[in-house]
Amino acid sequence: MEIRALVFDVFGTVVDWRSGVAREVRRQLPGVDAEAFADAWRGRYVPSMDRVRRGEQPWTSLDDLHRASLDELLAEFGVPGVPADARAELVLAWHRLTPWPDSVAGLTRLKERYVIASLSNGNVALLVDMAKHGGLPWDTVLSAELFGHYKPDPEVYDGAARLLGLPPERVLMVAAHTSDLAAARARGLRTAYVHRPAEHGPAATPPPGADPEADVSVASLTELATRLSA
Amino acid sequence: MEIRALVFDVFGTVVDWRSGVAREVRRQLPGVDAEAFADAWRGRYVPSMDRVRRGEQPWTSLDDLHRASLDELLAEFGVPGVPADARAELVLAWHRLTPWPDSVAGLTRLKERYVIASLSNGNVALLVDMAKHGGLPWDTVLSAELFGHYKPDPEVYDGAARLLGLPPERVLMVAAHTSDLAAARARGLRTAYVHRPAEHGPAATPPPGADPEADVSVASLTELATRLSA
Structure with missing residues (x-):
């Protein structure tokens, strides 16, 4: 699929x-x-x-x-x-956070070929403000708030596929956290890992460079666009 | 407000x-x-x-x-x-309908100054497809489906304001149908009427040129942008 x-x-x-x-x-x-x-x-x-x-x-x-x-x-x-x-x-x-340097360019390319949506624990108003502030070109904002459940509850992943009118295997979850991807995979979504070594600052133990369980591991959203031919 | x-x-x-x-x-x-x-x-x-x-x-x-x-x-x-x-x-x-000639230009101007969202009885997947097909630059898609109620049920208007994190009087409902606007107004939203004489074809009785109950009546979304200084 x-x-x-x-x-x-x-x-x-x-x-x-x-x-x-x-x-x-x-x-x-x-x-x-x-x-x-x-x-x-x-x-x-x-x-x-x-x-x-x-x-x-x-x-x-x-x-x-x-x-x-x-x-x-x-x-x-x-x-x-x-x-x-x-x-x-x-x-x-938390509404005005700055995108990583590759985010807007990567999302803009991916949007040409795919539907792109947030799937965040942030509430809808937070995500809308953030998208306007940072120029994130979502086709739509999807949020835990719409389902009354926080990730990694299965209702969030199931609900996203349902609202998008797609079987879960036609939806790719993109995250820098292996736990989020594991929960998405358990609901039948496909998964992409993004390595974000700076997330927790220079003194923190860096996250793994790749997730062997994911369909794809990348270092940026522009690399993801290239890997997905977008 | x-x-x-x-x-x-x-x-x-x-x-x-x-x-x-x-x-x-x-x-x-x-x-x-x-x-x-x-x-x-x-x-x-x-x-x-x-x-x-x-x-x-x-x-x-x-x-x-x-x-x-x-x-x-x-x-x-x-x-x-x-x-x-x-x-x-x-x-x-119904997913691939064409925008009226003024819609994309009007929405693009309005998006610079306001949050813009659909609030339609169409399901989320339909609205996402339509936005991609027609280039409608929504900040997010809001749909009756998110509330399990169709317009003009009050849950839809209340739910939109709640998800946007706003009191209803800071939300303007825009529609070509006075019944939709009346239901929005009853929930405290502000209202803008758009005159769309071609909606039902050349043989149909045209809709009223303005809605005296609305905060503003316009003939296009570009006129709405001008009226709202966007």
Whole structure:
């Protein structure tokens, strides 16, 4: 079966969350170690979604999860008295992340030949803002929010194929995280791994250079376009 | 409150369904009055959705409603022996409709200043195909399918504002049909009427030139862009 649609993880795969969040932290919270704050905030991402995934908390958008973990982190980092509007701007930093240098060029080429959509845990409004900010040329935004389930719940991958009107084997999931790809593969999607060694900063252990379980492993979205003849 | 997002009815407002469907009818069903067939097919649109809206039928995508009414119409028009692949191509005609001459230019200008999204009873796959076919530059595709309700059910308008992360008064519904606008207004959205006198063909009674209840009435999406300083 020929691939018809590509769905993309966004944070880390298409955009650089770490430097974008750190930039806003420097602006709003002078004196705070901005990269450490960004890492700690991202560190709360999976645990906060897992509470929703386990049913311990009703559906909560990623914006609202980000806001709750920000309030906790400000206490943990000992930053008192941050006003509501500065907290709101910090949460909006996740809407204004910068694409990796190859992302817009790669997506633009892939869009000529395939349907391209986000498939992110970010809420729809976040993803729409991000696409406008960074020039991401999605055919449409697909989000965990549409399914009331966070990745890696199967409902997200199944729902994406259903909304695109395609059997799962005609949909290629593109991500920089092998766990996301493994969950997509378990639902019958095809998978492409993108190596993003800078995602967690220069001091972090780099991710694997390739995913042997994926249909294809690449170092950029432009390389993916070339591999898929787009 | 400033308008932040525009959501668009699609069939008749952004694209010309009648000539696109008639074109495919001529190709697949030689000898059939193509415009009469297109009109009759569209005539079954509201009754077929109303069965879903009244709960007499579970959620059914517009593609599937189109397919069921096509089967009925072929019998009614006395066209026997149309093979499955020709029926499938006829249903796909609704995915490949041509934009009105001002649509792409108007949307492209509006996108510079606003979030622009479809808000159509067409299913997501139909709207994605149509956008690629016609070059409609949506920021994202919003569809009745995402809410499990067809317009004019309130869930569709409420759901669009919720997914866009906006209060309804910051969302402008754009449509060529006063009933759609009235339903949007009842949910707190702002409204723009587009006069599309050619929608139902030259022999039909033309729609009103303006909607006195709407915030603005225009004759094209380029005029809408000008009125909204885009």
